[in-house]
Amino acid sequence: TLIFEHPTVGELLAHLAKISGDKDDAPNLLPLVKADQTQPLPLSFAQQRLWFNQTSNRANSYNIIAPFRLKGPLDLAALEQSLTALLVRHEVLRTVFPIVDGTPVQVITAVQPVKLVPIDLQHLGMAEQTAAITGLIEQEVQHVYDLAQGLLLHIVCAKLAPEQHFLLLAINHILIDAGSLAQILVELGQLYTATVTGAPLSLIPLPFQYADYAVWQRRALTPAMLERRVQYWVERLTRAASLFELYHDKPRPARESFRGATIPFQITVAQTQQLQATQKASGATLFNTILAAWAALLYRYGQGEELVVGAPFANHVHEEMTSVIGHWASMLILPLRFQDTPTFLTLIQQVNQATREAISHDVPIDQLVQALPATHKRNNLPHQFLIRYVPGNITLDLRTAGVTVMPLENKATMLRPDLALAVFEEKRADGIHLACEWEYKLDLFDEASICRMIEDFYQLLDALIADPTYAIEQVPLSNLSQFMDRMSS
Secondary structure (H helix, E strand, O other): OHHHHOOOHHHHHHHHHHHHOOHHHOHHHOOOOOOOOOOOEOOOHHHHHHHHHHHHOOOOOOEEEEEEEEEOOOOHHHHHHHHHHHHHHOHHHHEEOOEEOOEEOEEEOOOOOOOOOOEEOOOOOHHHHHHHHHHHHHHHHHOOOOOOOOOOEEEEEEEEEOOEEEEEEEEEOOOOOHHHHHHHHHHHHHHHHHHHHOOOOOOOOOOOOHHHHHHHHHHHOOHHHHHHHHHHHHHHHHHHHHHEEEOOOOOOOOOOOOEEEEEEEEEOHHHHHHHHHHHHHHOOOHHHHHHHHHHHHHHHOEEEOEEEEEEEEEOOOOHHHOOOOOOOEEEEEEEEEOOOOOEHHHHHHHHHHHHHHHHHOOOOHHHHHHHOOHHHHHOOOOOOEEEEEEEOOOOOOOHHHOOEEEEOOOOOEEOOOOEEEEEEEEEEOOEEEEEEEEEEEOOOOOHHHHHHHHHHHHHHHHHHHHOOOOEHHHOOOOOHHHHHHHHHO
């Protein structure tokens, strides 16, 4: 499919512009150049939205958290050296956002060596240590940074036993997205291993930094182009805003807390193999196939004929930017129609077509949100339902340096969408394993309801992959009637 034939969105847009003859719709044709750091540097559109959200409502935090338990002889000095090297390599990690002449700008600060002072928890029992770790995670999730000064990241280390540690990376969302966090973990593992073992380091030099992209984006996306694309989506989403409502356990509050929770589950190897067979038969990707199945479940749990699913992905634009850390997340906006009682196969085909349309009308999601009328925003469009697919199980790997790393579950989540599904692909000897995380807003849903929805998701998957021509409306779901009865009462 297009999205895998052209690995950056810049290439996708150039390809679509080439076959359509519309050069105005290929912003990546502008070359990347180094930004003049003696001048005030603008924020990217994504950074601008996050800056506004955080400065206008300081009660909400926007932090990305990565907690780990480490077992083995941790070399603290080597870890400090490796973290410092990351700050040297990626300027965005030491960027702050002061206001100059009434406008927020990027300022890249000098490198300050990282110094870790481990919290000593060795005197606590296992249960007390677990409680202390949970408290540290929640503290960093809720932390509100001053965006104008200081590092917008925290590194927390605690000693649990002579060769057991807790390590947490907390980074403000204005600096990075989830994809960049994965890049940080990969590079941190490589840097630490090279420092401890003396092995050669294979990190490629970075010709550009994220600030260079922010300047490029402001030049490339002209006001006329932005207006045209924004208007397309405002008109396209107007119908969807009035045609679908997902049932909630609780009414949407006037002021949301954005507190979320996560429930992990697995798609079995057998189900995955059947999904792959369906994928090949429909000419889709595995991601689009899972997206169609999830959208089908949402449709069954709501009222209406059209819903919008958002699919975040990394918009690196240029190949030279693929290893650069920053806030790259863009959004595929996928309106899906259910008026004609689609089958699983026809819905997958609709997802494929919606993906192509979303790519050809790519727009910074921040600009679109600003332009949407109040009715759309009340329904949380286009962020109501998000799904992301992570190919490969990327985590901090220190095994070569003698340290085993175990990622810890982060239950304290700040969540923008009403519901989100994260799918993590891991290739093993017996096939592809899909680990999933279902995220939901605590303001809207009870845990028991989400667990029942997951049970019905399994049931829906089994039915649809057994017969992809099965009408989605007709698939029996064990928990749906109970859920609907409770909603009506």
